[in-house]
Amino acid sequence: xxxxxxxxxxxPAVLGxxxxxxxxxxxxxxxxxxxAAVATARRLLAEGAAIVDIGGESTRPGAAPVSVxxxxxxxxxxxxxxxxxxxxxxxxxxxxxRRAIELGAMLVNDVTALRADAGLxxxxxxxxxxxxxxxxxxxxxxxxxxxxxxxxxxxVVAFLEERVAxxxxxxxxxxxxxxxxxxxxxxxxxxxLALIRRLDALVALGRPVLVGLSRxxxxxxxxxxxxxxxxxDAASVGAAVAAFDRGASIFRxxxxxxxxxxxxxxxxxxKGMVEWPA
Ligand code: HH2
Numbered sequence: 001x002x003x004x005x006x007x008x009x010x011x012p013a014v015l016g017x018x019x020x021x022x023x024x025x026x027x028x029x030x031x032x033x034x035x036a037a038v039a040t041a042r043r044l045l046a047e048g049a050a051i052v053d054i055g056g057e058s059t060r061p062g063a064a065p066v067s068v069x070x071x072x073x074x075x076x077x078x079x080x081x082x083x084x085x086x087x088x089x090x091x092x093x094x095x096x097x098r099r100a101i102e103l104g105a106m107l108v109n110d111v112t113a114l115r116a117d118a119g120l121x122x123x124x125x126x127x128x129x130x131x132x133x134x135x136x137x138x139x140x141x142x143x144x145x146x147x148x149x150x151x152x153x154x155x156v157v158a159f160l161e162e163r164v165a166x167x168x169x170x171x172x173x174x175x176x177x178x179x180x181x182x183x184x185x186x187x188x189x190x191x192x193l194a195l196i197r198r199l200d201a202l203v204a205l206g207r208p209v210l211v212g213l214s215r216x217x218x219x220x221x222x223x224x225x226x227x228x229x230x231x232x233d234a235a236s237v238g239a240a241v242a243a244f245d246r247g248a249s250i251f252r253x254x255x256x257x258x259x260x261x262x263x264x265x266x267x268x269x270x271k272g273m274v275e276w277p278a
Pocket of ligand 1: 019023024025027055060090109110134180182183210211212213252
């Protein structure tokens with residue numbers, strides 16, 4: 001695997017979402033057929049995604065868990081056909097991660113931050129894969145029922161600090177790890193927005209920060225509709241740029257082209273100059 005996260009995924013990097021599920025909140029069913037998922041992944045890479053995130057289990061609020069066999073049945077044909085492309089596996093299961101890495105996945109995106117499957121940390125440590133550690137309060141089936149924090153920002157920071165120490169203590173090199181506040185995972189809209197507004201507190205941990213804001217209901221609600229369940233891509237891009245301004249490095253998104261263009265413009269403004277291709 002290439003070196004540290006910062007070199008493999010130069011800020012701002014875009015991670016394109018390919019949910020091979022019947023029930024994901026914004027693209028459920030669209031990519032359940034392997035050929036459709038492969039075509040989507042290839043398109044997202046052509047549009048400028050640094051990597052595509054292949055997921056076989058929905059984590060939307062209320063989602064039911066799926067078995068290892070069912071998850072493998074969904075993702076393996078897609079990974080086989082994408083051999084050689086930069087791929088991330090969105091899974092909480094050691095067995096799925098191991099098979100995905102054998103088939104070329106370079107990053108393990110675990111929304112439980114290594115808490116669901118005791119074997120997953122060894123798979124990551126042994127294979128040298130990159131690792132995204134995400135904060136979640138509760139579990140997907142019930143996490144939005146009544147999220148509770150005294151101070152959401154400091155609690156998320158403390159959680160991620162502890163999870164980095166756990167991973168490093170089990171042999172994962174720190175430079176392979178990036179962190180994610182877990183937007184929408186056991187948080188109210190205001191708590192999600194506080195985490196983005198104070199992203200500097202996560203960035204201060206010294207690891208690149210990934211954010212998943214794309215089409216999430218908090219961003220839809222920010223437009224004034226308290227019943228919004230998804231956000232438009234325009235609103236998602238606005239939130240991504242705000243997160244970039246606060247130091248986010250990697251953006252997990254559905255519409256890759258819009259995000260790549262908007263973030264390139266935000267990057268040029270931050271630098272105060274145009275970066276010409278070498
Ligand atoms: N959000 C979702 C899933 N995986 N992984 C990370 N690291 N960060 C996120 O914010 C994140 C994630 C939920 O979005 P989506 O994949 O579009 O839907 P679903 O979980 O229903 O498949």
